[in-house]
Amino acid sequence: MISTGRGLPLLMLNGYTFSKNSRGHQLYYCSKLIKGCKARVKLDLQGWVERLRGEHNHPPPQYVQTADGLYMKINKTYSFIPTARGKPLLMVAGYTFSFKRETPDHTFYVCSRYKSTSCPCSCKIDAAGNLVQLREHTHYPPKYVATQYGSYKQIA
Structure with a gap:
């Protein structure tokens, strides 16, 4: 998990970021879901990757880690x-x-x-x-x- 400069928790896996499903499950959707990316990740109860589905249709986003450990996205x-x-x-x-x-x-x-x-x-x-x-x-x-x-x- 990473914390962004806007205070949002994201899952980062292989350079790609994922947002948690709003239903409260351990299911995360690619942060570019709104742009048609269908990649998703399911974590088990211990936080390990249980399943990875779909392919990304875009390159991974670029982040810079700040001195206090937060990540700032560079669009x-x-x-x-x-x-x-x-x-x-x-x-x-x-x-x-x-x-x-x-x-x-x-x-x-x-x-x-x-x-x-x-x-x-x-x-x-x-x-x-x-x-x-x-x-x-x-x-x-x-x-x-x-x-x-x-x-x-x-x-x-």
């Missing part, structure tokens, strides 16, 4: 969003980061709310473009809306 690994000031922000799982520094091996970013909230979260991207480190935020993600000109404006 789209990351993207850069343009801002009205012209400096792009790194966006990871709804949170935004500002550029801090660059070395030959990594580019470092800090939470865009670092100064206003003292949020210790930071991340780094390796030279190949992989997100290799992500730390825990101390606040909810900011909300942005896209403007008609293609930039983003923070609304909360």
